[in-house]
Amino acid sequence: MTTMTAKNLPATNLDEKAKWVWEETLKVHKRSPETRIASSLSPIEIFVALYYGGFLKQDPKNPRWPDRDRCIISKGHGSLCMYPILADLGFYGMDELENVGRAGSFLGGIPDPVIPGYETMNGSLGHGCGVASGMALALKRRGKPQAVYVVTGDGELHEGANWEAFMFAAQQKLDNLVVIVDNNKRCMLGNTDDVIAHGSLPAKFAAFGWETFEVIDGHNANDICATLEACRQSQSGKPKVVIAHTRKGNGVAALEAAPLCHVMGVDAQTIDKLLVKA
């Protein structure tokens, strides 16, 4: 297991970008209160690192460009924060963010691959790692250099199909596959440790034959970038997992404090106050 913090990285505006995404995500939630907010605040820096840190070569004007790097957003319902990111990158217009969840919009409460930039079905948990393994295998068998990234959650890892995929990826030496766990340590009904505890996720993955990395502060986009860079440089020949320790509802005190925050919303007044403070 390797732990990394940002060192020798070029100065970037990732912190600023993460702050902007956090604000925009809250604004979307204010307009569309039926969206899941708490689980969308924990992976913001993960997505910022992936999409702004130079790890995903993509073409927003051609989302199915064959030479793109693939990003599978397995914890789909917890990726509201991707809506402003994809708009900012030009996959669609910023004005689309006004219509999330409304008739005629393609931006639903749970994202589908009808949204430019989304690859697979994500509403049902535990599918991303298996489908991504098939994609990573296809890329390898065709001799293509692109990578496949998956963002999943610690609660989602309760789905057994994930572990079928993890065994498979290790057996097939899918070193072009990187799984990032948004380890916010909460499920819908409380703390993951009180539901089905994972124990040590790095130890579990290592036992499954994966190269494991850990980001102690999963809300530091530069640390995540440094770790993703280490994944990219690795010659281990193994699939990689990055366990990013995050907080569900990050930045919203009432959510951070509530083990049942998964289904909690944030009211408009609170959002306005948070945005002024920010």
Place this chain on the structure above:
Amino acid sequence: MNTVSPLPVAAKPLPMRDALLQRIYENMATDKDIFFVTADFGSPVLDKIRGDYPDRFINVGIAEQNLINVSAGLALEGYKVFAYAIAPFITMRCYEQIRVSLAILSQVRPMNVTLIGVGAGYSYVVSGPTHQCFEDLSLMRALPSLSVHSPADHVTAAAQFESCLAFKGCSYLRLDAQVLPIIYEQAPDLKRGFHVHREGQGIVLLATGYMVHTAKQVAEKLSQSGINAGVIDLFELTQFDEKSMLAALAPYDGIVTLEEGFRGRGGMDSMMFDFAVRHDLRAKINNIGVKPAYQFELGTRASLHEHIGIGVEAVCQTVTTFAGKLAQPAPAQKRN
């Protein structure tokens, strides 16, 4: 665009899976996009595939959920995937994966995955209810984007390779695990989706898979007692030509459906009920299928079929009674 290899002329009956896998094997030589995935399930022909095309073969182990998701990932990258396992496991162990990663996803992204399920109905006679498969037709046809194929001999199964490969979406191919007699010297008309084996009067037996053989025997037997039943093999359950089917059924007063699946649980029987309602068919319908309970008895397939009401003798009796009812004058209706 690759042209597929010609269908060989059938000399002797083969296991359906060997005939189908042979065609996949032959076409892997020219079509570099064909990929074969198995959940640790084999066949002699499969040994040739994995020997000659190790770069387009993979065994995911005993893990059907991952079989489907890996197949979906390969298909998203442009491979035409054949996924292979025992019928109840490839349909029911991973129904959620089929629904989400194949049925739903293929509606918004181009994908070609064919699920090959070996062990239709009672094929695995001595293996008990986990290996017997009486639910797959209803479950697979419940997924609106899936194409469902149910051959009655190895010639049809081998020909259906082509339909599955050409289909813009995902398919389920239900194969018998036993060697069934040949009923087609040449491939039947797959676009039509069914084949009339025998014209009858009054009653027609509409069967799929193994039950086509039963229907043929029943019709032969009943002809000796004055009942002249027609026989139709329906091998394309979701793609048959409805107009031709209407014309084929039009002359009959009674339609008997026969399937090696649970009766009244959404299989071919309810499909034909729906067809009859939508097209306002005048014929009465009688459904023959496995009585809806799991079976633990051992015996030959033929004797077990009698036990559950789908053997040749049992079907003869049911059809004779049905024919008797059809022959009775209809109860007084309101007069115009």
